[in-house]
Amino acid sequence: MIFINAWGVHHDEARFPNPDEFNPDNYKGVTALASELAQSANPEDRDHYGYGSGRRLCPGIHLAERNLFLGIAKLLWAFDFAPGMGEDGKTVELDTDPTTGYSEGFLVCAKPFALDVKVRSEKRRETILKEYEQAERDVFSLFES
Numbered sequence: 511m512i513f514i515n516a517w518g519v520h521h522d523e524a525r526f527p528n529p530d531e532f533n534p535d536n537y538k539g540v541t542a543l544a545s546e547l548a549q550s551a552n553p554e555d556r557d558h559y560g561y562g563s564g565r566r567l568c569p570g571i572h573l574a575e576r577n578l579f580l581g582i583a584k585l586l587w588a589f590d591f592a593p594g595m596g597e598d599g600k601t602v603e604l605d606t607d608p609t610t611g612y613s614e615g616f617l618v619c620a621k622p623f624a625l626d627v628k629v630r631s632e633k634r635r636e637t638i639l640k641e642y643e644q645a646e647r648d649v650f651s652l653f654e655s
Contacts, residue, residue, distance in 0.1 A: 544558070
């Protein structure tokens, strides 16, 4: 088996001067979809390798990228996100260290962290609850035992 060293590629200091810092400017000007960039013959055109590459490229790349966009857009529309507060009332720093801030193994996830999430407005709260009730009625109810 061959695994792409996605972590190494994404931490290439030639492409990302401070690879351990979140910097959206690293992707400034990148407007093509991941599926378009993944087909490029030039690996320098790729913005990330989260969907694999070559013959092992995720067959659902189109669906995944669009669903991620919709999900993130809806979350940003509905909620304000801020760093969480500790018991002392001070902001809890997010642990982004790759050796301590994430789970170990093949599927790596962030460890639990403090986060303050608030609905942006009462009108949005009403929309969220209305949409949830409709989803519960039309979708979730189909899977109840």
